[in-house]
Amino acid sequence: MSFQAYLDNIKAKTGKTPEDFRAEAKAKGLTQYGELMSWLKTEYGLGHGHANAIAQLIIHNAADKLAKVEEATGLTADDYRALAEQKGIAGYDDLMTWLKGEYKLNPGQANTIAQLILYSGEGTAPAAGKAAQVDPHFAGKKAGWRATYDALVAAAGQFGDDVALAPTRSYISLTRRGKKFAILDPATAERFDVGLKLKGVAPDGRLEAAGSWNNMVTHRVRLGSPEAADEELVGWLRQAYEASV
Structure with missing residues (x-):
């Protein structure tokens, strides 16, 4: 359009x-x-x-x-x-x-x-993310992470109606008013990476410093199972969303 x-x-x-x-x-x-x-x-x-x-x-x-x-x-x-x-x-x-x-x-x-x-595209809500750009991330052995991804996107969608998806070839970004606050990346069949933009927050436990992994975010959480996408992770996502204004 x-x-x-x-x-x-x-x-x-x-x-x-x-x-x-x-x-x-x-x-x-x-x-x-x-x-x-x-x-x-x-x-x-x-x-x-x-x-x-x-x-x-x-x-x-x-x-x-x-x-x-x-x-x-x-x-x-x-x-x-x-x-x-x-x-x-x-x-x-x-x-x-x-x-x-x-x-x-x-x-x-x-x-x-x-x-x-x-x-000014077809929509801005997370559900409006282009399937053609998202689906390839879950091809083959990575298909097992699709439900985890869908759950995280649904949770982020509850933060506000200004949350949008920005899929690329490498990962899917979560943005607020066009500003990236998180990255969702089904890296391998065994690992799903979540990047978070949390400036000023000290790394702690599984909330690792992003380091050289991706310079667009400050922290990374490595998920080894769907159960790791828990309330704590959603809380960090919300914190990143709220800090992105």
């Missing part, structure tokens, strides 16, 4: 254009992301993806940034989305690195493109 088609869906649902939302937000004195999201969801019944798109347009003047990016690179937001899908780049951090490195976008431009890639 193109970004314009996404905006058309919002207009069909609410009868309002981005300019209408911007004018109304200004009249109400709404300028912060959190209050804009709450207003858009409560008053207009928008889902997280739709609300995020409008909030980005209001706060970051995304329309002007997109025009400047297209002028400088010749690529639209939809072009970047297609390229990201081809390359298997899905998480916020990975998108930012790619956009700034390969296309020399400044942080504001890269953030706008990354947010639109992440939240």
